[in-house]
Amino acid sequence: MITVEHLSKTYGDVRAVDDITFSCRPGAVTGFLGPNGAGKSTTMRVIAGLTPATAGSTAVAGVRYHDIPNPGTQVGVLLDASAQHVGRTGREILALGATTMGLPMSRVEEMLELVSLTPSEAKRRVGDYSLGMRQRLGIAHALLGDPKILILDEPANGLDPAGIHWMRSLLRTYADRGGTILLSSHLLHEVQIIADEIIVIGNGRIVAQGTKAELLQSADTFVQAADASALANALTSAGIASTPSRDGLTTEASPEQVGKAAAAAGVALIELRPADGAGLEEMFLQLTTQSQRDVITEGDQA
Template sequence: MIQVDHLTKTYGGFTAVDDVSFTCQPGRVTGFLGPNGAGKTTTMRVMVGLTLPTRGQVTIGGHDFRHIPNPGRHVGVLLDASAQHAGRTGREILALGATTMGLPSSRVDQMLELVGLTKSEAKRRLRNYSLGMKQRLGIAHALLGDPSVLILDEPANGLDPAGIRWMRGLLKGYADRGGTVLLSSHLLHEVELIADEMILIGNGRIVAQGDRASLMASRVGTASTLVTSLDNAALSAALEAAGHPVTPRAAG
């Protein structure tokens, strides 16, 4: 389980994440949705100890990530598929991870086969990988320690349609076996096809969350849209004249 409790992260006068709270449950895929710059990556970096929160906290299985012994055996992480030594081969990258986690070398072959990287591709250096191959290698590294939690930031980037379908099946099967999956994306359609729960973030704040059925119902029933213009008073008048209720947003 991932528990995010009133998380806030500021950089000087800029608030990247603003009082965010949500829970990711075991056995479910949670989609973390929002445009680029919405606060998704910052939230995930706090989750795995790469960024310190200004306020609030994140726990995984009840523990701060930094206090989990051998964290790769408990939490699989993919934040940047290119964040490995470009001169190492795919096999070397996984072998180093296996050694660090105290895993047998056979685990490397299992993961390469799982993500569909061939023997020849595993011998190539990371600098010669396509983005899709880097994503597959990153997913292999996240799964290397057979963790109970996966935190994946935009893992579909660079994958072709067949690769995206493969990833959906992989993550759904992982959740069906009891794993907790947090999957970020800026593409609602892709996440709708796999996520059991969805969390929508914009400008650092949670704007909606719930399962697919409740969010779809809200679209049809009481959905709202935040809009702004150079003349908000004129925009409000035009919308109300067209029969659309308008609620002014408080400043700040």
């Protein structure tokens, strides 16, 4: 479990984190969302013992990170996949980690296989790795000590779609086995798929937190039919406004209202569900409007 209580961090006159409190429970993936500069990375660095707090406290499994004996076997941390020795090979970096943690070298081979770094890739220097390969190596290092807690900052950066799907499955399995995961990511759709709980931070303060269901309960509805025109007419006739979205329509009406309108008009639906991804993106933008670097106003060109 990860707990953060009344945490604040100030750099000079800048208050990067402002009195935030939250917890991450075992068996769950907690998505940590916010615009650039919102305080996500600073918070994670404080939890991992890399940055001292100005006020408040953080604990991992009930104790401060610095007080954990052999912390790599208890907490896996990936905050910057590029912060690896570029002159060493991937296998060397994992071997050094295993030696430091007192682990058998067989663990290195297990992790290389787990993250799909081939023997030839493991022999290459990290300076020649792509960002996606560095992410895989960073995840391997975080998991090397078989920790019960993971703290991951943008782990999907540089991964291709197949890599993102792999990472999603890996983390889901980890959480389902009782692990605790704090995950920061700008990929809102991926967070929507994998997260059990969500924390949204803006200007150093938490603006929303709760389960995914709680935060998205007012999300829009996505609907798709074989006859898109007939569906649009059915919704309009029922007084339901809608907008085109991907291969269907999105509306603020509930799935039940949309289903009844379509049934009354004899329109067969292909898909009817909460517009999860769009709902999370819309919620995120609404909650963090004041802390967005790029604000699009009416009349701005795309």
